[in-house]
Amino acid sequence: MSHFGRAGPPDIRDTFSLLVLNITFRTTADDLFPLFDKYGKVVDVFIPRDRRTGESRGFAFVRYKYADEAQKAVEKLDGKIVDGREIMVQFAKYGPNAERIHKGRIIETTSKTSGRSRSRSPRPRYRDENRDRDYRRRSRSRSRERYDHDRYRRRERDRRRRSRSRSASPDHHKDRWRGRHEDDRRSRSRSNDSPHPRRTLSPRRTPGVDSPDAQTSNGASVPKTVLPHTRVDSQSPTPQRSDADE
DNA sequence: GTTGAGCGTT
Numbered sequence: 001m002s003h004f005g006r007a008g009p010p011d012i013r014d015t016f017s018l019l020v021l022n023i024t025f026r027t028t029a030d031d032l033f034p035l036f037d038k039y040g041k042v043v044d045v046f047i048p049r050d051r052r053t054g055e056s057r058g059f060a061f062v063r064y065k066y067a068d069e070a071q072k073a074v075e076k077l078d079g080k081i082v083d084g085r086e087i088m089v090q091f092a093k094y095g096p097n098a099e100r101i102h103k104g105r106i107i108e109t110t111s112k113t114s115g116r117s118r119s120r121s122p123r124p125r126y127r128d129e130n131r132d133r134d135y136r137r138r139s140r141s142r143s144r145e146r147y148d149h150d151r152y153r154r155r156e157r158d159r160r161r162r163s164r165s166r167s168a169s170p171d172h173h174k175d176r177w178r179g180r181h182e183d184d185r186r187s188r189s190r191s192n193d194s195p196h197p198r199r200t201l202s203p204r205r206t207p208g209v210d211s212p213d214a215q216t217s218n219g220a221s222v223p224k225t226v227l228p229h230t231r232v233d234s235q236s237p238t239p240q241r242s243d244a245d246e
Numbered sequence: 247g248t249t250g251a252g253c254g255t256t
Contacts, residue, residue, distance in 0.1 A: 055249095
């Protein structure tokens with residue numbers, strides 16, 4: 001019963017994998033099993049967790065036996081509040097068996113004949129249901145977006161950007177950047193290693209991108225004092241202003 | 247004690 005995720009896949013001859021997203025990090029397979037099992041025959045529930053910490057990653061895979069039930073579960077559970085969080089249920093797209101997955105359905109490549117008694121009943125209504133689901137999903141998405149903007153506008157943006165960058169940008173790009181940064185830091189570090197680091201720091205010829213720390217310390221009092229000073233010096237170094245003013 | 251728009255194990 002609660003051995004989900006502990007053992008390998010029981011039987012994936014023909015099952016339908018559903019991806020459950022946005023679940024709380026404390027939700028376990030045992031919590032999802034009854035929920036999904038209520039709408040159909042759940043063959044397996046698996047929640048990937050971090051190898052290092054072992055914590056849930058925030059999503060789960062629910063394997064259904066029949067497509068009808070899986071589809072129904074998607075429509076019924078998608079957008080449902082579980083553990084205080086709105087979960088998202090959709091057909092699994094990627095995965096180890098992605099090559100065999102066809103629109104969420106795992107095609108059996110074994111010599112087993114597809115002449116199963118199981119009738120999938122591909123009624124034409126599916127289309128309507130699909131459309132309806134899409135519409136509902138969009139609505140939910142918008143709602144969620146508003147909620148995020150209302151609550152985690154600043155934090156969300158920052159986190160999302162970082163997360164996306166990691167996902168959208170290849171790793172070598174980041175590695176290169178990091179390497180450069182490290183090189184720069186090391187180079188400067190060596191310079192600082194000089195017998196007279198204070199003297200080098202005094203003139204401060206760094207452009208600013210080199211070390212934000214120094215920039216912050218410097219920019220705190222430099223721009224405010226230098227900006228007006230330079231302007232006045234450049235514009236009217238002569239007491240002419242006094243004459244015109246008076 | 248935390249997080250989040252993301253696709254999986256023997």
